Amino acid sequence: MTAQPNHKRTVALRVARQVSLLFFVALIAFISYRHQALGGGPQGAAPLDTYCVFGGAATLWTYITTGQFIQKTNMANLVLLTAAVTLVTLTGASFCGWICPFGAIQEWLYRINKKLLKITWTPSDAIDRPLRWLRFLILALILYMTVSTNSLWFEAYDPFKMLFHMNFSEMTLTGIVILGVTLLSALIIERAWCRYLCPLGALFTLFAPLSRINITRHRASCINCHACTKACPVQIDVAQQDVVRDSQCIKCLRCIIHCPVADTLTLDAALTSPPAPPQTPSPSKQHPLSS
Amino acid sequence: MRIKPLLFGLIVLGLFGGIIGGGMASGYWVTKQSLPSAGTVQSSADLKGWMTITQVSETLQLPIPTVLEKLRLPASTDPSKSLKTLATEQQTTPDELKARLFE
Numbered sequence: 001m002t003a004q005p006n007h008k009r010t011v012a013l014r015v016a017r018q019v020s021l022l023f024f025v026a027l028i029a030f031i032s033y034r035h036q037a038l039g040g041g042p043q044g045a046a047p048l049d050t051y052c053v054f055g056g057a058a059t060l061w062t063y064i065t066t067g068q069f070i071q072k073t074n075m076a077n078l079v080l081l082t083a084a085v086t087l088v089t090l091t092g093a094s095f096c097g098w099i100c101p102f103g104a105i106q107e108w109l110y111r112i113n114k115k116l117l118k119i120t121w122t123p124s125d126a127i128d129r130p131l132r133w134l135r136f137l138i139l140a141l142i143l144y145m146t147v148s149t150n151s152l153w154f155e156a157y158d159p160f161k162m163l164f165h166m167n168f169s170e171m172t173l174t175g176i177v178i179l180g181v182t183l184l185s186a187l188i189i190e191r192a193w194c195r196y197l198c199p200l201g202a203l204f205t206l207f208a209p210l211s212r213i214n215i216t217r218h219r220a221s222c223i224n225c226h227a228c229t230k231a232c233p234v235q236i237d238v239a240q241q242d243v244v245r246d247s248q249c250i251k252c253l254r255c256i257i258h259c260p261v262a263d264t265l266t267l268d269a270a271l272t273s274p275p276a277p278p279q280t281p282s283p284s285k286q287h288p289l290s291s
Numbered sequence: 292m293r294i295k296p297l298l299f300g301l302i303v304l305g306l307f308g309g310i311i312g313g314g315m316a317s318g319y320w321v322t323k324q325s326l327p328s329a330g331t332v333q334s335s336a337d338l339k340g341w342m343t344i345t346q347v348s349e350t351l352q353l354p355i356p357t358v359l360e361k362l363r364l365p366a367s368t369d370p371s372k373s374l375k376t377l378a379t380e381q382q383t384t385p386d387e388l389k390a391r392l393f394e
Contacts (some may be wrong), residue, residue, distance in 0.1 A: 013296045020304060039373055046322035071339070075321040079314035083307050094303045169379075211381070213294060213302075242349030253296050267294040 010063025010257045017252060021104035028101045032164045048164055049152060050074050053095070054200045058146045058154070067247070072152055088204045092211035096194055096201060097250035099192035102160040103194050109232065113187040121188050128235055132195060132248070135202035142199050159183075159193065190233045194246070208247035213269045214257060215244040221264045228255035228265060238265070312392060313344035340375035344368065351392065361392050 031051050038044040049055050049072035051214055056077035059070040063078065084095050096103050123131070145153035155161050156172045162179040165171065185192035194201050217228070217238060228238035231254045236246045237257045257267045294302070314320040327337055327350050335372040338347060346360075348355045348370070355370050364377065 009297070012346070016297060016300050020300065039341050039375070040324060041339065041346070041373070042323050042325060043343075044323075044341055046324070048320045074324065075319050076314075079319050080309060082314070083310035086310055087303065087307050090306065091299070091303055092301075095307070098300060098303045099307060213299065251299070253299070256296055267296060267299050269292045269294050271292070 001211065013253060017166065018218045020098050021101070021107070022152070024099050024262055025101040025104050027046065028164050029166075032166045036166050046074065046076070048070050048161060049155065050076050052077065052085045052160070053079065053080045054203075055152070056084075057200070057203055058152060061143070061147050062150060067108065070146065070150060070152055072155075081215065084200075084204075085207055086176070086209045091213045092249055092251050093201070093204045093208045094251035095204065097252035100194075100200075102163065102198075103191060103250070105163065105183075106191050106193060109183060109186045110188075110233075117187075119188060120190075125235075127196075132175045133194050135198055135205070137201040139202040140198055154199075191250075194250070195234055205247040208249070209245060212271060213251075213267055215251075215253075216266050216268045217242055217244070218264050218266065221261050223261055225260060225262075227258045227260060231255050231258035243268075335386065335393050338362075338374065338389045338392070340378070340385035341373050343373050344370035347374065347392070358392070361394070362388060363391060 003185070005189040010221070015063060028051065032048045034068070035047045055073045056079075059077055060072050060081065069077070087095050108224070110120070115177055142154045151229075157175050157178050159175070159179040159182040162171055162175045163183075182193045182197070189195070191220035215238070219242065222239070224239065226239040229236070232238055233252060233254065234248045234250060236244060236249055238244055242257075257266070259265045299326050310319065311335075322325070323340070324339060326342070326346055329350055329352050332338060342350070344355060344358055344364075348358045351358065353361075356366060359366055359368055359370075362377070364381070368377070372380075373387050374388055378388045381388065
């Protein structure tokens with residue numbers, strides 16, 4: 001007989017993550033509203049860009065080479081970048097799963113659509129894997145253009161800014177179209193922007209493999225139901241891995257929540273070396289979703 | 292070492308918030324833009340939309356009436372208004388307004 005996971009704990013975990021995401025969505029909305037109400041400069045409130053983690057990456061080169069910041073960015077961007085990169089290096093891309101307001105909006109849109117319209121699409125690996133490289137192209141393009149123009153070149157196209165900026169008069173047509181396409185695709189494909197286009201996610205992918213905290217699958221108790229793989233919002237085949245070291249893992253812990261056997265998926269920290277996978281052989285490799 | 296999922300959430304938020312808090316405590320958390328030093332403005336790009344007429348006057352070391360004249364604004368214009376606000380009122384862009392100062 002297999003042990004059942006504690007229902008109260010899984011509910012608490014779901015609620016905790018959603019509360020965290022809601023808090024950061026509200027915080028960003030408040031910051032943006034305050035800027036629009038008070039204006040910028042020493043007498044007003046800083047713009048949304050100053051509170052953007054990616055703004056830190058965009059302004060870093062200019063700061064190193066000139067000691068100046070690109071317009072609308074400031075030292076706070078570098079503090080945010082340091083916080084996010086440290087977080088990702090120690091815990092994986094947990095920023096995306098627990099903090100990112102734009103990831104939260106996408107996640108909620110997908111959930112609403114899944115319950116109401118039920119028009120969703122899970123891209124096959126043949127489509128999914130190559131598309132993920134787009135993020136790196138976008139990251140390289142943004143950094144190149146930012147340095148070349150010495151301005152936040154991406155702000156006119158950034159769907160995060162378009163969504164939270166709260167000033168319709170400053171929205172560009174291209175930006176509105178990109179935001180529309182992004183939100184539409186998020187309805188159909190879970191976290192579509194995060195998976196295929198997010199430049200910050202691409203940056204995190206470089207640090208996430210160093211994560212000291214990873215999800216471990218214990219083969220001895222695994223019943224190969226593949227509920228974990230089915231639950232994963234970024235299509236990681238958790239059921240086929242002993243330790244999830246995929247840099248795409250946003251540590252939403254949905255796989256742990258959906259696992260029907262207690263302590264089969266656990267979070268393990270390795271302070272000196274990555275956790276060793278359990279040695280017990282897996283009884284079956286067949287993927288029930290493929291049949 | 293096994294970590295409980297809820298504790299993991301607290302670690303994530305604590306670590307992120309802790310570093311930002313450390314930045315605040317050590318004075319690195321700077322969000323507000325500062326006024327360019329007087330006489331350092333070289334082009335319209337150095338002027339920001341949030342600057343008031345008074346601040347433009349201080350930065351460019353020009354009297355307020357001269358600034359208003361260059362901006363082609365009435366002499367009765369409130370000098371506490373920002374370039375962005377004035378640009379909206381004049382149905383132009385802050386960049387176009389700023390450019391007038393260097394014509």
